[in-house]
Amino acid sequence: MRIVLLGPPGSGKGTQAALLKERLQVPHISTGDLLRAAVKAGTPLGLKAKAAMDAGELVSDELVLGLIEERLGQPDIADGYILDGFPRNLVQAEALDELLARLGQPVDKALELTVDEEQIVQRLAKRAAEEGRSDDTEAVVRNRLSVYHQQTAPVTGYYGERGLLVEVNGIGDIETINQRLVDALD
Numbered sequence: 003m004r005i006v007l008l009g010p011p012g013s014g015k016g017t018q019a020a021l022l023k024e025r026l027q028v029p030h031i032s033t034g035d036l037l038r039a040a041v042k043a044g045t046p047l048g049l050k051a052k053a054a055m056d057a058g059e060l061v062s063d064e065l066v067l068g069l070i071e072e073r074l075g076q077p078d079i080a081d082g083y084i085l086d087g088f089p090r091n092l093v094q095a096e097a098l099d100e101l102l103a104r105l106g107q108p109v110d111k112a113l114e115l116t117v118d119e120e121q122i123v124q125r126l127a128k129r130a131a132e133e134g135r136s137d138d139t140e141a142v143v144r145n146r147l148s149v150y151h152q153q154t155a156p157v158t159g160y161y162g163e164r165g166l167l168v169e170v171n172g173i174g175d176i177e178t179i180n181q182r183l184v185d186a187l188d
């Protein structure tokens with residue numbers, strides 16, 4: 003099963019992707035995780051990405067596309083994948099389609115986790131207190147949400163037009179939401 007997981011920051015994509023990965027036995031590919039690992043390791047890519055991430059802006063398409071192309075070139079995606087945090091704008095969505103067509107691994111479903119904005123701000127404030135992620139401060143969270151509305155929300159329309167989009171209610175306990183996602187895959 004080849005899945006794109008969509009939804010605003012704080013919608014629980016990462017948590018749900020980790021559960022789906024166990025259930026479906028396919029790799030979970032998060033561009034946010036790949037970028038944070040690059041920043042931590044101090045690679046040239048990480049150094050270039052850090053400022054945008056700290057500001058809640060998108061890292062350049064060029065960097066992210068290079069990263070995803072390398073990751074999707076690995077053999078463990080043969081049985082499927084869960085993409086989380088990518089694609090994040092229409093340019094990335096189109097580039098992804100091209101890449102996946104070349105690999106013969108097109109997307110089967112795009113699952114969108116829907117959560118209202120008030121919940122998101124609360125969840126991210128909680129995560130900031132617990133994990134101390136440097137982009138969870140209030141001003142940066144606000145910017146990430148605004149970037150989401152402007153650049154990422156249109157990606158749901160992209161998959162909708164192709165008949166691949168399913169909206170899933172992202173409010174409830176973790177297991178319930180996970181079951182909704184699994185049901186949406188049938």
Ligand code: ADP
Nearest residue numbers: 011012033034054055059060061066087088090
């Ligand atoms: P969240 O969904 O909570 O914003 P992520 O871990 O997906 O968290 O992303 C964190 C940051 O990493 C983003 O704000 C952005 O700077 C960068 N990033 C992640 N994925 C992409 C992407 N596909 N394109 C551009 N930037 C990205």
